[in-house]
Amino acid sequence: MSLRRLLSVSAMVTVLFGSAMPNGATAGETPAASTIVMARDFMFAPAALTVHAGSTVTWTNRDDEPHTVVSEAGLFRSAALDTGESFSFKFDRPGTYRYACSIHPRMAGTIVVE
């Protein structure tokens, strides 16, 4: 990922973090912008995330090993993310989106868009 892209991702996250959390959000729901951090132990954390339609989800690799974020349905696919690199995708439509790391397929997660 280019430095420019990284910077633009960071900027977007900063902006989106500034948006208000929707009223009446229940446990398990998150604000319009969410970050999933890849932990050092080869897992997506949180593995299951619920967001509102229109939210952008950002994955950041915190492992020494590269990871990818690949949609099971082919909706999105990151390049190999080295340590510290990020990938973002905006979820416009409600649904359940399963994804995994193509380098370590045991690493899997789900985004539920409401």
Place this chain on the structure above:
Amino acid sequence: MSDQTSRKSRREALRCMAFGGAGTLFALAGGVFTPLDLAVAATDRQRAARAGKPLFVQISDTHIGFNKEANPDVGGTLARSIGLVNAMPEQPALIIHTGDITHLSKPAEFDVAQQMLAGLKTAELHTVPGEHDTTDPTVTEYLNRFGKNSDNRGYYSFDHAGVHFVALVNVLQFKPGGLGTLGPEQLAWVSGDLKGRSASTPIVVFAHMPLWSVYEPWGWGTGDAPQLITQLRRFGSVTVLNGHIHQIVQKVEGNVTFHTARSTAYPQPVAGVGAGPGPLKVPADQLPAMLGVTSVSVVRHPRSLALSDATLA
């Protein structure tokens, strides 16, 4: 005496490969490996001679582009590995690279790897991709460089010195939560490829991820490999070579010998030790003993293959 000279240089080279005591030579007879330490081989000419002429050397998991603490200089350790191969008293006929040539599938990483591998005295190089080489959706970077002999399928076969080689790809049909996959199309191709071949033909099969279940929780296996192994059972000598796990693990099942190679870049933990199969950080003075290559020779009597692992220590 010239004979003595060549004997001496061979002995020195073997001693060099065995330095550190980590090198072990495996003579395969009747489907059973007989381990023979290279240090012993270096002082016992007859036993060393029985190892036969080097047929090929397996290089694996070079991970060009990796720059973390476990080995900040993967180019340096690959160069040392290439030096080790180039110093063999008899050059192997061909080189096999069992994948993860690069770390992030980047064009610049492939370019560096290709330039370095071109430094091998043995020019014939056969590769299969690892999952680190195929992170671009169309696998273009790998296939543009290494796909010519397989019509861009990635899998192919060839013959050399009476040995039939089968190169397979088990990192592309990625399924979330799954192991490596060969897929029905490739399995059908293998079936056609092996059809009509004599059971006495020595077979070498190589792919990146282990073609047997080493440790499923870490994805160290190939889900549909049993359908491949079934097709190999009728052959008298089958050697299955893989990389991926950056350490030597092997087992023998009838006439089928499974062997995984060391990486030239960095070691990985033993199955199940720690959170996952990431780079293993070891003290710098211990690293060379955990990196290396595998040499495979033809043994004339009985006609079979022998494996020999050498480290950079």
